[in-house]
Amino acid sequence: MPSEIPTMLDAGFIRDNLAAVKANCVNRQAAHAEADKVVEFDDRRKKLVSETQILQQKGNELSKGIPAEKDPAKKQALIAEGKAIREQVAALEKELKQVQADLHAALLTIPNMTHPDAPVGATPADNKVVSKWGVPTKFDFVPKDHVALAESLDLADFEAGASVTGQKFYFLKNEAVLLELALIQFTMQKLVKRGFTPVITPDLARVEVLEGIGFMPRDPNPETRQVYTIADSDLCLIATAEITLGGMLRDQILDEATLPRKYVGLSHCFRTEAGAPGRDTKGLYRVHQFTKVEMFGFCTPEQTEALHLEILAIEEEIFQELGLPYHVLDTCTGDLGGPAYRKYDLEAWMPFRGELDKTTGKPTGDYGEVTSTSNCTDFQARRLNIRYKGPNHKGTRVVHTLNGTAVAVTRAMVAILENYQQADGTVKIPEVLRPWVGRDVITRK
RNA sequence: GGAGAGGUGGCUGAGUGGUCGAAAGCACCGCUUUGCUAAAGCGGCGAUGGGCCAAAAGCCUAUCCGGGGGUUCGAAUCCCCCCCUCUCCGCCA
Known part of the structure; x- marks a missing residue:
């Protein structure tokens, strides 16, 4: 995958500590924080990533075989197949890009965690x-x-x-x-x-x-x-x-x-x-x-x-x-x-x-x-x-x-x-x- | 601002379409040898994401050669845009 957009809090951390993160958002007066959305987008992102990777792997293996293929007709068939895979990958990547942008936007709404001894208060x-x-x-x-x-x-x-x-x-x-x-x-x-x-x-x-x-x-x-x-x-x-x-x-x-x-x-x-x-x-x-x-x-x-x-x-x-x-x-x-x-x-x-x-x-x-x-x-x-x-x-x-x-x-x-x-x-x-x-x-x- | 050159792993640097994440060297780590040190030999040594695993170790896999886009079955390598660095010229505190 292209390198992830760097995020403020780590999405994995939010997933693993969802209750604590949400409680923290309440204490922080961060009403617009979208912790659930983060998990949701991150789930979709992961799913898309692995789907994309399976396809890429397939495409890589296919490409590797092309130079060795001597029969021109068979070679053309392989190339066509590769082309189809590339199109599928491109479609998935487009979707992935959108999800990453959504995820990033959701992450921006989450404030940092808070020191346990910091006073809890609103104003x-x-x-x-x-x-x-x-x-x-x-x-x-x-x-x-x-x-x-x-x-x-x-x-x-x-x-x-x-x-x-x-x-x-x-x-x-x-x-x-x-x-x-x-x-x-x-x-x-x-x-x-x-x-x-x-x-x-x-x-x-x-x-x-x-x-x-x-x-x-x-x-x-x-x-x-x-x-x-x-x-x-x-x-x-x-x-x-x-x-x-x-x-x-x-x-x-x-x-x-x-x-x-x-x-x-x-x-x-x-x-x-x-x-x-x-x-x-x-x-x-x-x-x-x-x-x-x-x-x-x-x-x-x-x-x-x-x-x-x-x-x-x-x-x-x-x-x-x-x-x-x-x-x-x-x-x-x-x-x-x-x-x-x-x-x-x-x-x-x-x-x-x-x-x-x-x-x-x-x-x-x-x-x-x-x-x-x-x-x-x-x-x-x-x-x-x-x-x-x-x-x-x-x-x-x-x-x-x-x-x-x-x-x-x-x-x-x-x-x-x-x-x-x-x-x-x-x-x-x-x-x-x-x-x-x-x-x-x-x-x- | 003008002209040219160039950006590859911690560093130096090779690589101009296909077993290249990438030669070689340096640095680093481990082992061996050797009174000590030094040296030599051998081996190891990038990042990020995903997966397997209770977890660590480990393994598998994808992506990454300044950044972004494109061409292609396949890109470090070809094309376009941007950024940055260096050299020369200009300007200037």
Whole structure:
């Protein structure tokens, strides 16, 4: 058979664990998941495959005999018979192709399985706080939000961003520029010391790579499509370096001795923010383009849990060293994306998020997502066709992939500006960034 | 962007219509020989799907020579489209 279309979950796995898969789909709020269809299509596929193979075998044997046949009449008869077989095979293959396409479409509706300890729940409200660090910042003066700070300290130009590119684009200026570069340096240096290989990735990638990671760039509806596509090409602007870092090793067979492989990638990220119209319209919290340093790991199933916790620990360390209060959420089943087996979100304290206080009319402050880390097990690697070979098993096995944000610059900047502001309107620079920013405080020009 | 060359197993590389999944070499694994090392000899060594088997081992079978389509009883080999790499030229940060 022509090589199978790589699938997200393995159809055989779904067949063998149908009840568990269906229960998981319910927990994941995947109402449109078609697990039964997967089994049905896969049955038909198998049947067609073996029918085709029997015919092909017949045809192969026949062909083999033709050169030896000396009698011209008999030879012609054999050729005619071969022709008939070829036509039957072609018909079966056409049918098979359709079934494979149906199967693939059904498979796309099935999310990854879920870590047994992940909280079961429907909405973000069911995410479970698993740890907390620091104390939400209190001010003994009237604080400003980061937009006001950026304006008074001349750190960003949102009007110019809107004018040149559009709403939710921005120019960074002055210390904000140095802050971005400092955040990159701070995290890169840390990760390199931890054995991560630094990478600067392309900011664009092919549609197939996006799909392999779990994005849906072919979403025909521009109202819901999450990524920007480049006209007249099969390229998209990447939404995260997870896409390019995962794609980096696609179609490769890795040596088990080289696992786990850990990379830290720098890229720009582009997001249409479809489905979030009117949310967080001001400032840097939700923007169409930002810079991000991303961790990405390839490992064996045995290593996957430890690597996930390692990535989470690094994310926590980064925010501890930045001195930003945060908590960590264990993402509930209903809030996990398709590819994630388990996901932790790290949310930093942001004084200007949250509900408006009814008496003062001012925000009460809330935690806002700054980084996250997902263990995608073999979900992405199966589609990207990334496998490994080792001495203790025959053939190849699919690797596991994990990702985590080291720093998403704009979100970190929101947290820094708002938490580090002082009564005189200046903003202190977190200690660990000072060597790269080159100063201790951001002051009025 | 223009002209040319080329994409074959982990690597090098032969193969231009039929016992070719593919010579040979390297690498790798096993065995033998040899004070050790080294070397030599012999053997093994691709992926994916399907089937047999309780399962593993093993066996059988189909498909895969950059990707897709076509011609043919039969394609690595012929034709078309696409992608990629290399060389030269042009352009350019």
